[in-house]
């Protein structure tokens with residue numbers, strides 16, 4: 001069985017065909033040539049873009065000259081009502097300042113401190129799934145969204161998702177997503193600016209989320225001042241000065257970052273976990289291996305993380321086949337050469353983990369599910385050169401280490417408790433803000 005892959009547009013085709021084919025899903029509007037091409041230039045009525053699949057180009061844009069390829073303002077526009085000018089969309093000196101603080105908060109040693117929050121969230125998720133484990137089909141995406149949001153609240157503010165404010169943020173966030181179905185890369189890339197303006201509902205729901213986050217931050221500031229604050233990520237971020245300027249985050253900056261951690265940290269992990277559970281339902285032999293390993297190694301002790309090798313290989317393979325951030329966009333700050341083409345200043349550079357991770361000239365068995373590949377020569381080379389689920393270079397995801405503990409841990413806990421069986425109809429991947437199933441990701445659960 002080949003894991004589900006959306007249909008691609010055949011061959012080169014015209015711009016107008018691309019626009020006609022584009023119906024809210026940028027993945028199936030792409031040409032099938034991108035699975036073999038090193039680069040593709042695209043000129044549309046509102047865009048001139050270069051999709052880069054050549055590992056050397058990816059290296060250039062992300063690792064060697066990141067400041068020459070800043071985040072595209074097209075991406076920023078869609079996310080600004082909620083994220084303000086957070087690290088996810090800012091550029092230049094502002095972004096450097098934000099990352100200097102965030103990177104300290106997420107540094108290696110602190111992940112150990114976040115482990116109990118992840119553990120508690122995984123136990124709560126196992127309990128929450130019990131009523132659904134009756135062998136009938138269920139959409140697992142809302143469940144993985146729930147547990148991922150729980151992890152974020154517990155590790156940032158030491159509160160579970162059942163907390164009154166946390167659950168209000170979670171609900172308001174879902175409303176925000178519903179009000180803004182066009183915040184996907186397809187919309188941002190293909191539409192002109194006027195077509196991307198935000199409706200009133202979007203602005204209202206973003207304001208509501210930001211107001212709730214503001215109240216959490218105010219309360220935390222009071223506890224920090226009183227010396228009674230827990231030693232969690234929020235306290236760390238709020239008390240860490242930028243080592244260069246000595247400035248701390250202002251309240252407004254802190255709201256921007258918390259909204260970002262919530263968005264970037266929970267949507268992505270929710271997507272990856274849902275696809276991982278689905279894949280395990282389709283591949284019972286890997287499912288049994290994850291369950292056996294969990295039975296042997298899973299304990300409430302941080303040291304167990306290292307032992308979850310099979311679960312980690314499965315999660316890593318899931319991030320290859322179904323990268324939650326399936327595409328991202330940079331902009332050329334200056335005119336430059338990309339392979340043999342001239343890219344003018346302002347041209348968009350599209351990086352597509354979706355295509356890079358399935359590139360036929362790079363990967364053995366590119367569309368197959370094989371968590372064992374990471375032990376092979378080809379898997380090791382590709383992991384280094386053609387695997388960017390967390391992006392790479394200076395702008396790589398600061399939560400990557402966090403996510404690579406959270407994901408395998410929750411996967412192991414769920415698979416130890418439940419047997420997973422596949423649905424009648426496989427899910428169809430579509431790119432919304434993150435990679436989702438067109439009609440959810442369904443599977444069947446029974447107690448193990």
Ligand code: HEM
Nearest residue numbers: 087088261264265268269272325328389390391397399403
């Ligand atoms: C499986 C889980 C995750 C995946 C696949 C993922 C992936 C990514 C990717 C690809 C980017 C770069 C986006 C771009 O270049 O357009 C990114 C950025 C970011 N992620 Fe993650 N992420 C995950 C989890 C997290 C978590 C748990 C957090 C924090 C709690 C987080 C916080 C951020 C932030 C703040 C940025 C912006 C970094 C910058 O631009 O400097 N992510 N993530």
